[in-house]
Amino acid sequence: QQQVKQSPQSLIVQKGGISIINCAYENTAFDYFPWYQQFPGKGPALLIAIRPDVSEKKEGRFTISFNKSAKQFSLHIMDSQPGDSATYFCAASMYEGFQKLVFGTGTRLLVSP
Amino acid sequence: DAGVIQSPRHEVTEMGQEVTLRCKPISGHDYLFWYRQTMMRGLELLIYFNNNVPIDDSGMPEDRFSAKMPNASFSTLKIQPSEPRDSAVYFCASSPWDRGNSPLHFGNGTRLTVT
Numbered sequence: 001q002q003q004v005k006q007s008p009q010s011l012i013v014q015k016g017g018i019s020i021i022n023c024a025y026e027n028t029a030f031d032y033f034p035w036y037q038q039f040p041g042k043g044p045a046l047l048i049a050i051r052p053d054v055s056e057k058k059e060g061r062f063t064i065s066f067n068k069s070a071k072q073f074s075l076h077i078m079d080s081q082p083g084d085s086a087t088y089f090c091a092a093s094m095y096e097g098f099q100k101l102v103f104g105t106g107t108r109l110l111v112s113p
Numbered sequence: 114d115a116g117v118i119q120s121p122r123h124e125v126t127e128m129g130q131e132v133t134l135r136c137k138p139i140s141g142h143d144y145l146f147w148y149r150q151t152m153m154r155g156l157e158l159l160i161y162f163n164n165n166v167p168i169d170d171s172g173m174p175e176d177r178f179s180a181k182m183p184n185a186s187f188s189t190l191k192i193q194p195s196e197p198r199d200s201a202v203y204f205c206a207s208s209p210w211d212r213g214n215s216p217l218h219f220g221n222g223t224r225l226t227v228t
């Protein structure tokens with residue numbers, strides 16, 4: 001019940017296209033859902049996050065869509081750029097109390113020029 | 114701020130040897146986490162500390178692994194004896210508070226290879 005399932009494992013998108021990465025969770029106690037971005041040789045870095053009181057959050061070209069009833073959330077990257085090529089991790093945790101993020105298995109995104 | 118600093122960046126050792134990984138968290142961050150990343154299992158939380166005290170070590174794979182945080186600016190993860198299956202990238206991360214929205218700040222990791 002602690003798992004976060006992420007798909008696809010890898011994704012190739014042309015420059016200017018839309019990248020979509022999906023995640024699903026089981027634990028209904030989760031109420032904080034961040035996405036982390038990791039470039040080769042670097043540690044993951046927080047990209048964007050959402051709480052379930054909203055269905056969508058947008059920051060620049062990055063949007064999280066959240067479906068509470070389906071227990072699913074997704075990351076959309078609009079107008080994808082080669083610089084977006086990285087591994088993306090979804091995660092989930094409980095907002096209150098000690099933080100203990102559960103990460104998805106990651107999606108390797110390649111944006112072709 | 115220099116961010117979370119980990120050393121060494123790469124470690125190659127032979128099976129049976131002791132390995133010590135080091136981490137300096139961001140100043141003022143009360144929480145420190147050790148993660149392991151592999152292709153098969155992704156990012157796994159090994160242990161985390163609050164104010165230098167270990168809070169949850171349920172992710173530590175076995176007794177060969179140990180972690181310490183002697184002060185607010187330094188932590189170590191030790192593997193003794195090391196085995197080939199320990200080969201992975203080990204990340205240290207720190208966080209300023211305990212709410213769920215507190216971002217994790219990761220170091221650049223230590224790539225461990227055990228031959």
